[in-house]
Amino acid sequence: MESGDGWITRIRPHGGRLSPVQATGIASAVREHGNGLIDLTGRANLQIRGVTPASHAPLIEALRALDLIDADIGAEQRHNVIVTPFADPETDGLAAELEAALTASALPLPSKFGFAVDTGPAPVLQDIPADIRLERGADGSLILRADGFPYGALYRSAAEALALAEWFLAQGGAPEGRGRMAGLIARGTPPADAMLAPAPVLQTPAPGPVPQGMLVGLEFGQIEAGTFATLAAFGPLRVTPWRMLLIEGSAKIPALPGLIAEPGDPRLRLRACTGAPGCRHAHAATRALARRLASHVPKGRVLHVSGCAKGCGWPRAADLTLTATPEGFDLIRGGCASDIPQLRGLPPARLPEVL
Ligand code: SF4
Incomplete structure (x- = not known):
């Protein structure tokens, strides 16, 4: 993709996990061929910014040497699988089987159509966008569920996940190549044999120690390549959709700039896109402003x-959204950046008081 600060290159780590060698290699490649920064996306992918037409090919070769490049673009797009960072070996196996089946298939799924493998000790991905979900019931059984429908069917193999995706296409879920599972379900089309309820989400993860290692937050989901390499020295990295990295097997991580280690850190309440000057569509420098406003955002x-x-920074509803316009900032409560604002054209100086 092209952006105001160069091309953006996406890495979709297999199984949502990077070995220390892969993570260190990415950091080197980012310093050499990008702008030194790595973004963690809401779908647990990595993005390298500031790539140029000249640096793109050597970057891809460096990533290929790290086993991070698929055979072709179609295969890369099809293995759109998000995996719980709290994966146990069974979950890793399920994710690998599903990725392999998707990569080998020729299903013409919409580009945003994705899968979630959420079969760790407790479900954590139910709020994360995905079209087909693999979850556990309260008794530990594996359940395959169409997004938007409260119940799923007993899961035995990746072939069943592909069959559900085929069902989505056969039911007209993607006219003209676009559409999502929840939209199809909302139109009143229930999947067959779906009678099992998944276990509910108990808690949204927060930075700090977890049984699998240490979760660290990234301010605005961005990390400097040197910090990324430092984290990789402590263990394999699991990417998450919550702008956090899980460092496997590590109980303590040094305090480094841009890392959030405390669950009460006000920066965890902030979302902001790249903004100016990195994005040429931006009407304001979003991140500097968000930092200044952090202490005015109520807890929770x-x-x-x-x-x-x-x-782009948060393509869903937020408690408070400030959308920059040529006339100032629009304030939207409980909506998305494009929703109808309650207040329009606010100057930056008024924002603390308004929040
Ligand atoms: S939301 Fe932000 S990053 Fe996306 S196009 Fe607008 S200014 Fe650019």
């Missing part, structure tokens, strides 16, 4: 500062 609330109505 989320503030999204968006450089324009596209809302």
Whole structure:
């Protein structure tokens, strides 16, 4: 993808996990061929920014040497699988089987159509966008569930996940190649044999120690390549969809700039897109403003500062959204960056008081 600060290159780590060698190699490649920064996306992918037409090919070769490049673009797009970072060996096996089946298939699924493997000790991905979910019931059984429907069917193999995706296509879920499972279900099409309820989400993960290692938050989901390499020295990295990395098997991580180690850190309440000057569509420098406003965001609330109505930084509703416009900031309560604002054209100086 092209952006204001060069091309953006996405890495979709297999199984959502990077070995220390892979993570260190990515950090080197980012320093050499990108702008030194790595973004963690809401779908647990990595993005390298600041790539140029000249640096793109050597970057891809460096990533290929780390076993991070698929055979072709179609295979890369099809293995759109998000895996719980708290994966046990069984979950890793399920994710690998599903990725392999998707890669080998020729299913013409929409580009955003994705799968979630959420079969760790407790479900954590139910709020994360996905179309087909692999979960556990309260008794530990494996359940395959279409997003948007409360019940699923007993899961035995990846072939059943592919069959559910085929069912989605056969039911007209993607006219003209676009569409999502929840939209099809909302139109009143229930999947067959779906009678099992998944276990509910108990708690959204927060930075700090977890049984699998240490979760660290990244300010705005971004990390400097040197910090990424430092973390990789402590163990394999699991990417998450919550702008956090899980460092496997590590009980303590040094305090480094941009890392969030405390669950009460006000920066965890912030969402902000790249904004100016990195994005040429931006009407404001979003991240500097969000930092200044952090202490004004009530505990437990989320503030999204968006450089324009596209809302790339948080493409869903937030408690408070500030959308930059040529006339100032629009304030939206409980909505997305493009929703109808309650207040329009606010100057930056008024924002603390308004929040
Ligand atoms: S929301 Fe707008 S300003 Fe922000 S990164 Fe996306 S396109 Fe750019």
